[in-house]
Amino acid sequence: MSFADGLNALAAKIRDKKGGIETEEATKNAFIMPFISSVLGYDVFDPSEVVPELVADVGVKKGEKIDYAIMQNGAVQILIECKKIGEPLNLAHAAQLFRYFAVTSARIAILTNGQVYQVYTDGDAPNRMDEKPFLVFDLLDLDRTVVPEIQKLSKESFDLDSVVSAAEELKYIGLIKRILANEIKEPSDDWIRYFVARAYDGKATQKVVDQFRGLVDKATAQYIADQVNDRLKSALGDEAGHVESAVRATPAEPVDVEVQRKPVATPDPDIVTTEEELDGFNIVRAIAVSEVAAERIVYRDAKSYFAVLLDDNNRKPVIRLHLNGKSVRFVTTFEDANKTGVRHDIETVVDIYKVADQIRATIRSYNIDSAAPIAVS
Template sequence: MDFIDVIRALGEKVSRLKDTIQTEEATKNAFVMPFIAALGYDVFNPLEVIPEFVADLGIKKGEKVDYCIQKDGQPIIIVECKHWKEELNVHNSQLHRYFHVCSTRFGILTNGIIYRFYTDLEEPNKMDDKPFWEFNITEISDASVFELKKYQKNSFDVDQIVSAATELKYTREIKKIVGGEFSSPSEQFVRYFAKQIYAGVLTAKVMEQFSPMVKKSLNQYVSDQISDRLKSALSNEAEASKVERDPLPQPAEEAKGESKTEFTEQEQEAFFIVKSILRTKIDGKRIFHRDTLRYLNILLDNNNRKTICRLYLNASKKYLALLDEKGKENKIEIASIDDIYDYSDLLIHALLRFEQPAEAELT
């Protein structure tokens, strides 16, 4: 199974079995150890996963963290576990103490359902009070699975994770602030809008009048944005349906095999790489993929007449294929999907051929 399927299967298992799990030890065995194993670490190899890892605190000896994950003989993640019914907030300080005496940059506090990730962004070698990221494994999103892949044994990179952690931490905090203002606008927030549209003195009575109006306006704005996106999605769907009725000629074997294809983990990663390159020029929501038996199509506006590139990833040799104005393929062999970044200019040029022909000629 692909990584995303393994994680979702574990989430379903947790939902199904949690009511039968009566102890913290059972939580570790049934939920947490399979999670660590899903990341690619051998939970039965003491050189990779050390249970009851000793983390002595000064004169206080015998303190132990539930698991220490190692790579190349060095601790990389410590994991503190609690029973699935326990609230994690009250155990934050315990992980904080362990983190201080371990040489790792990352700590996980979990009850087998909620996973909270910590590091030392604010002060070196001192765990931040707040997690930079958390997720519920029974409700995990595709985006969270994509983020979680950074912690797999075969892709673990401290610098890459710390960089991502910084963005996750502050994005998370900003979203909380925005959510709070939407549900209950602060006086400062209301004043910011009121002073731009009200000519008089902002008395307490005026502010009281503006507060519900600001809240209503914010929520109405969000509703309008959702409505616009739904209209856009329906429009794209209608366009795609129209194209499907009059598709480009396609080899019979590919047309037949399209329904049997699987959007593999490797193809997903490659698609996100191409999307991240192209979103510097257009809205990422306009980038689509269609899988065939032989290759992955990357399309603009879900229109197969606007093929940006094709990715051949299912054989021993991998190729990035770009199409010229006549639809002829120009294949470029790549050693790994990361090599796609090396051809960012060509991908952008292919995009602009559909989006801004004049600009493409100058590129």
């Protein structure tokens, strides 16, 4: 099993089993030990590689235990402190890690609840664990760019110098990305004032800031959509014919078993695929590529809606776009096991980004058994 396969398999297990896990001990057995063994490749039953319940007396603190210590050549390399699945992770939970970090040879510490992992080192002061992690990842929402960094912690690839040297850059990149994500999702007044100062000649009163909030939100969404579309055009070919050949435009049919038995009808000349619908499709595809390969996302246009499907399968609807109404536009997502449609009113195709989480969740529900590989660069 490859490193990416191990991550995918564990993520599928977490999605399937997390609802039934109620204790820290169960979390360790179900999710954290498999991460150490199946993903990182350490033998959890070999005390020369993994020591559970490591005891290292610290000052007046006697008999405290750290959940796991990963060893190499008889020395502690990685400390792991575990919490129950779903429990939030914060510095209060890392108190034991701080203490143990100072009295062992470890330079890597991990705080985890089995789904989210926070990885620390001592970049700010030698032998003192940093207060902020240099790497944070969620196995159910994994940023593919961090996969090589996780792999550096594995038995096969472990390289302490490489991990530590990359830690500072990773820490600040991660922090900046989280700041940007928060500002895009819920813009602060300071963020809005930054744009007001550069785009508005008058005084930046609170009223002006409030007026600009919606403008900044729309401009940001449109800019992201433009960048995504440019990248898709570059990847798929600038000519419309290239894009058309990459997706299939055939009449959509209701999600119905009986319909599946009917032959595919001849394309209806009354069905016209608009530029706006193609823009919407490109946005959906851009959202979907975090879960599956782009070529697996296709569309079928119909008179009443524009359907986006996984694997060109009517039983796997991703979203339906209703963009031809004169005054009302909306999209339909499919968020439960019965694939019941949920309506979301929108103003422009850019608003499709507002249902990105639902799109990804729907694709994961179809793709969970196939465990599509994570691209490791």
